[in-house]
Structure formats: structure tokens, C-alpha cells
Amino acid sequence: MSGNHNQYSVGLDKTPANFVALTPLSFLARTAAIYPDHLSTIYEGRTFTWSETHARCRRFASYLAGRGIGRGDTVAVMLPNVPAMNEAHFAVPMSGAVLNALNIRLDAPSIAFQLDHGGAKLILVDPEFSGLIAEALTLISGPKPAVIDVDDKAFAGGKRIGEIEYEEALAQGDPGFKTLLPDDEWDAIALSYTSGTTGNPKGVVIHHRGAYLNAVSNILASNLGQHPVYLWTLPMFHCNGWCFPWTLAAAAGVNVCLRKVDPAKIFELILKHNVTHMCGAPIVYNTLINATGAPKTANARPVIGLIAGAAPPVAVLEGAESIGIKLTHVYGLTEVYGPASFCAEQPGWDELTAEARAQLKRRQGVSYPLQEAITVIDPETMREVPHDGETVGEVMFRGNIVMKGYLKNEKATKESFAGGWFHTGDLGVLDEHGYVIIKDRSKDIIISGGENISSVEVEDVLYKHPAVLFAAVVAKPDSKWGEVPCAFIELKDNARATEAEIIAFCRSHMSGFKTPKAVVFGTIPKTSTGKIQKFMLRNQVDSAKAISA
Structure with missing residues (x-):
């Protein structure tokens, strides 16, 4: 016999007894059966057990199915880190539908585009964002999604814009609803x-x-163990909370929900609930380190924190240790489910000085345990670069923790998978131990507070200003946000503009976090063919000072 037929394949087939499609929905059912009375969720005086969370998710899945929502349909959510947001990660796919968690920091046009492009049939809305969603719905030309309000007594303000409230929808659902498992993993x-x-x-x-x-x-990767107590300092809309809603179900842990990052509240919840783990961008930890109520000494049992975004400053890694948070740096993108690599610690690191340890922990590291590979490759030859810490290539991933692709964008999907690897667009090197170290973000992306900002999008707005002749936006290092947009502007002849005017103009056209935080006026360097030389601007940006024209 040859090919796929041999003694180990003939008559040895997949059956329901020996093969089940992998799905994180199984984690919820298992934990609810084994630890039914174990706490699953804590939020503002409300608590749920895993059996209650399982029933609530089945109720909402039943409600969705009753509305004709099922396989291939999209259900969007515009929610902060409240229990309903966590439940949606199970309830929506339990109905067969696909969850679209919207970034709560976006503006109405961006939200409208996503709802339209993804074909959302229904959206859950928190009262804080009801006005924003109402505006976005007016911008959708096609069918508009039905709206369900998710009331939150912890938020004062907003108004209902939906046809029913979330808890009322749950009451209409069946707690015995049979989960619609995927046909294929x-x-x-x-x-x-x-x-x-x-x-x-x-x-x-x-x-x-x-x-x-x-x-x-x-x-x-985070030594989570069983029954962790996880504080939601990371937005659940961000790469589905780095998959942690499903992680906590697998580990039978406790979700300590948090509506927004508030240092005083965070320290209170850590002590009150004996929090063991948390995640966030560098700005979250930097905020905690510099907060008035930050602990003066580290606890005997530190909170384990995952930190992502641009390489965290040494001061943040050291500072976190001083207030009782032990950080592990992770790296990834939305296309790889959030973190898909981490700076795996080696024996002896704890004996190093805090500064020496922080220098090692800043690296993007090695592949996640169940990701096949991360490395740095020369995109021209598709060969791995030497482990010399100097030869620059593109950071690439390969494995089961890589997206299916981009929705309705076959060209971009094929480009991102060229050569059998997912191309991140980030530039990096490999050190002698094979750890990835990012040297530069892809030229168009700025990572600010853990959020991606496209420099092209900001430039498009700048070019709408009547005084702007040429514009270029690059990342400027920032002690609070990690990186912020810095705009370089070449004005038209006889035109005038000020930094404040340019920033205000941008803020009126896009989300606040995307607006430039500094503006530099002058001639922008270009090649002989007129292409702007952004690498020269990056070299200037550290010392550049915004001046008025």
C-alpha cells in the first residue's frame, strides 16, 4: 500500500466515539457539570455560579435561535466588561452564530462599516454607547440589526434604544437549550x-x-492552574479578551468583571477577591504603578499579569514588581487570536537584578505552547534569519492559532499567508536563544494603549485640511500610552496652521485616541519619485518638537 492507505488507516476511521470537533463551548458544559456551585462571575454585588452562567448562556442562545439566528449569522456586541459580554462569548456560538465584539472606542462611521460589512443581524448595546450606536445605525444603508439593551445599574446615564432588555430576553429563553455544536472545528x-x-x-x-x-x-503560558481569580482589566472586545473568556471556563475560574480601568477599584478588587491573574497593555500597568493608592510593598503572593503591546519599558516591568504584580510579556495580533507568543522565563531569572530581569522579559519570545511557530524570516527568500540579534526580517507565525482569513477579502488573505506563513508586518531579529525581539512596528501601524491605529487613516484625515500639502504620521514613544501618533505636515504655499488647530481638526473627524498628539511642521523628506521617507521621520520623532507655522 502507498500514499494515504496503509495498515494504520484502513478500517480505522473517525467516529463519534473517537473524534469530536474542538470547540471552547465544551469548556463551559464541562465546568458547569463538575463545579456547578463554584463562582463563575463577580460584578458590582452580583454573583453567578458556573451552573447559572451555563443556564444563562443557553437561555440567550435559545432566544437567538427563536429569532431565526443561526449558522453563518453575525451577532454584534457593544459592551464593556460586564457579565453579558462574557456570556456572549458562549451564547452566540452556542446558537451557531458568529460573535462580533465591537471596539467601544470607535466612532459611529467605523462601527457602521463593521456592522454592515459583517452583516450583523442583532446587536447588544450598553447604555453608555446607546447614542453612538443609534448614530451608527442611521449610517447603515442596508438591513439594520435588531437591538437589545443591556442595562447596567453601575452606569448612570444613557437610554434604551432596543426592542427588549437582555434579562427579559433571557427570561424568554430555554435553560435546557441544546447547544448547537460546530459541524466542523x-x-x-x-x-x-x-x-x-x-x-x-x-x-x-x-x-x-x-x-x-x-x-x-x-x-x-500564564501558569493559570485551576480555579484562578481573574480580574478583567483587559477589554473583552480586544481579540475576544485574548480568548480568556474561554480560558476561564476551561480552568473553572472566577471572572471578576470591571467596567473600566480605575486604579482605586482595581486595588480594592485585588484585595477583596484575592485576584490571582490579570492582563493588559503597558498603559494599564503604568497607571497602576503611578496611582496614588498603589501598594508601597509587594505582596507575598504576587498577581500574575500578562502584558502586551509595544515592548514594555523596563520601568514598567520593575514598577509592577514593586507593587506586587509579576509580568510576563506576550505578543500577538488579532489575526493570531491575541497573544500567540510569550517571553518564556528560564531558570535563574528570579536571582537576577530587577533591571537585568526586565531587560530579558521585554522580548517577544517564543511560540505559545499550542502555536506551531513564531520566527523572523527574510520575506524575499522566506528563510529564517540568523540567531545573531542583528539581522532584521519580518516576524511570522504558523500554526493552528492563526485566523481563517479576512472576511470578504481574498486578496488580503492570500497576501498575509504567502509562503505558508502569516506575515505580521512587524520587523524583528532572533537572539542567540531563538527569542524574537521586535525592532520596529510595521510602518503603517501605531500601537497606542494596546489599540492599533493606522497611520494611513490619520493621514487621510490630515489631507482633508485645506492648509495641508503633504502629511505623514509615525509612532512617537510615549511614557503613558507606549506610542502615540505624531504628524509631520508640509503646508501649502502661503497657508498657515497651528498644532492645536490640526489636532482639533482631526478630533472632529475621528476617534480621539487616533488623533495626533504632536505636530511637526516643515518640509517632509521624499525620494526622487516623491515617496515620503518615513524612516527619516522616525529618526527625528524622539527629539522633534511641535511648532506652529
Whole structure:
């Protein structure tokens, strides 16, 4: 026999007894059965057990099914880190539909585009964002999604814009609803939008298999163990909370929900609930380190924190240790389910000085336990660069924790998978131990507070200003946000503008976090063919000072 037929394949087939499609939905059912009375969720005086959370998710899945929502449909959510947001990560796919968690920091046009492009049939809305969603719905030319309000007594303000409230919808659902498991583990479970390397958002589609594997990888990479107490300092809309909603179900942990990052509240919850783990961008930890109520000494049992975004400053890594948070640096993108690599610690690091340890922990590191590979490759030859810490290439991933592709964008999907690797667009090197170290973000992306900002999108707005002749936006290092947009502007002849005017103009056309935080006026360097030389601007940006023309 040859090929695929041999003694180990003939008569030895997949059956329901020996093969089940991987899906993180199984984590919820298992934990609810084994630990039914164990706490699953804590939020503002409300608590749920895992059996209650399971029933609530089945109720909402039943409600969705009753509305005719099922396989291939999209359900969007515009929610902060409240219990309903966590439940949606199970309830929506339990109905067969795909979850689209919207970035709560976006403006109405961006939200309208995503709802329209993803074809959302229904959206859950928190009262804080009801006005924003109402505006976005007016901008959708096609069918508009039905709206369900998710009331939150912890938020004063907002108004209902939906046809029913979330708890009322749950009451109409069946707690015994039979979960609609995926036909194939390759089926989509979630849709998230990323700015990518252009100003047009791309819809990243992830599957049940990858969500299952990355959820388990989180347990292994962060030493989560069983029954962790996890504080939600990371937005759940961000890469589906790095898959942690599913991780916490697998680990039978406790979700301590948090509506917004508030240092005083965070320290209070850490002590009150004996928090063991948390995640966030460098700005979150920097905020805690510099908060008035920050602990003066580290606890005997530190909180384990994952930190992502641009390479964290040494001061943040050291400072976190001083207030009782032990950080592990992770790296990834929406296209790889959030973190898909981490700076794996080696024996002896704890004996080093805090500064020496921080220098080692800043690296992007090695592949996540269940990701096949991360490395640095010469994109021209598709060969791995030498482990010399100097030869620059492109950081690439390969494995089961890589997206299905971009929704309705076959060209971008093929480009991102060229040569059998996912191309991140980030530039890096490999050190002697094979750890990845990022040297430069892809030229069009600025990572600010853990959020991607497309420089192309900001430039498009700048070019709308009547005084602007040429514009270029690059990342400027920032002690609070990690990076912020810095705009270089060449004005038209006889035109005048000030930094304040340019920033105000941008803020009137886009989300606040995307607006430039500094503006430099002058001649922008270009090649002989007129292409702007951004690398020269990056060299200037550290010392550049915004001046008025």
C-alpha cells in the first residue's frame, strides 16, 4: 500500500466515539457539570455560579435561535466588561452564530462599516454607547440589526434604544437549550476588525479549533492552574479578551468583571477577591504603578499579569514588581487570536537584578505552547534569519492559532499567508536563544494603549485640511500610552496652521485616541519619485518638537 492507505488507516476511521470537533463551548458544559456551585462571575454585588452562567448562556442562545439566528449569522456586541459580554462569548456560538465584539472606542462611521460589512443581524448595546450606536445605525444603508439593551445599574446615564432588555430576553429563553455544536472545528466562532496595514478595517475570522487551543495555551503560558481569580482589566472586545473568556471556563475560574480601568477599584478588587491573574497593555500597568493608592510593598503572593503591546519599558516591568504584580510579556495580533507568543522565563531569572530581569522579559519570545511557530524570516527568500540579534526580517507565525482569513477579502488573505506563513508586518531579529525581539512596528501601524491605529487613516484625515500639502504620521514613544501618533505636515504655499488647530481638526473627524498628539511642521523628506521617507521621520520623532507655522 502507498500514499494515504496503509495498515494504520484502513478500517480505522473517525467516529463519534473517537473524534469530536474542538470547540471552547465544551469548556463551559464541562465546568458547569463538575463545579456547578463554584463562582463563575463577580460584578458590582452580583454573583453567578458556573451552573447559572451555563443556564444563562443557553437561555440567550435559545432566544437567538427563536429569532431565526443561526449558522453563518453575525451577532454584534457593544459592551464593556460586564457579565453579558462574557456570556456572549458562549451564547452566540452556542446558537451557531458568529460573535462580533465591537471596539467601544470607535466612532459611529467605523462601527457602521463593521456592522454592515459583517452583516450583523442583532446587536447588544450598553447604555453608555446607546447614542453612538443609534448614530451608527442611521449610517447603515442596508438591513439594520435588531437591538437589545443591556442595562447596567453601575452606569448612570444613557437610554434604551432596543426592542427588549437582555434579562427579559433571557427570561424568554430555554435553560435546557441544546447547544448547537460546530459541524466542523474550522467553523467560524468570532469576527473582529483590525486596521491592519491600511486605513480600511479588515474582518478577522477565527475558528472554534483555534479558540479552543489558544484558551488552553493561556493556561499554560500564564501558569493559570485551576480555579484562578481573574480580574478583567483587559477589554473583552480586544481579540475576544485574548480568548480568556474561554480560558476561564476551561480552568473553572472566577471572572471578576470591571467596567473600566480605575486604579482605586482595581486595588480594592485585588484585595477583596484575592485576584490571582490579570492582563493588559503597558498603559494599564503604568497607571497602576503611578496611582496614588498603589501598594508601597509587594505582596507575598504576587498577581500574575500578562502584558502586551509595544515592548514594555523596563520601568514598567520593575514598577509592577514593586507593587506586587509579576509580568510576563506576550505578543500577538488579532489575526493570531491575541497573544500567540510569550517571553518564556528560564531558570535563574528570579536571582537576577530587577533591571537585568526586565531587560530579558521585554522580548517577544517564543511560540505559545499550542502555536506551531513564531520566527523572523527574510520575506524575499522566506528563510529564517540568523540567531545573531542583528539581522532584521519580518516576524511570522504558523500554526493552528492563526485566523481563517479576512472576511470578504481574498486578496488580503492570500497576501498575509504567502509562503505558508502569516506575515505580521512587524520587523524583528532572533537572539542567540531563538527569542524574537521586535525592532520596529510595521510602518503603517501605531500601537497606542494596546489599540492599533493606522497611520494611513490619520493621514487621510490630515489631507482633508485645506492648509495641508503633504502629511505623514509615525509612532512617537510615549511614557503613558507606549506610542502615540505624531504628524509631520508640509503646508501649502502661503497657508498657515497651528498644532492645536490640526489636532482639533482631526478630533472632529475621528476617534480621539487616533488623533495626533504632536505636530511637526516643515518640509517632509521624499525620494526622487516623491515617496515620503518615513524612516527619516522616525529618526527625528524622539527629539522633534511641535511648532506652529
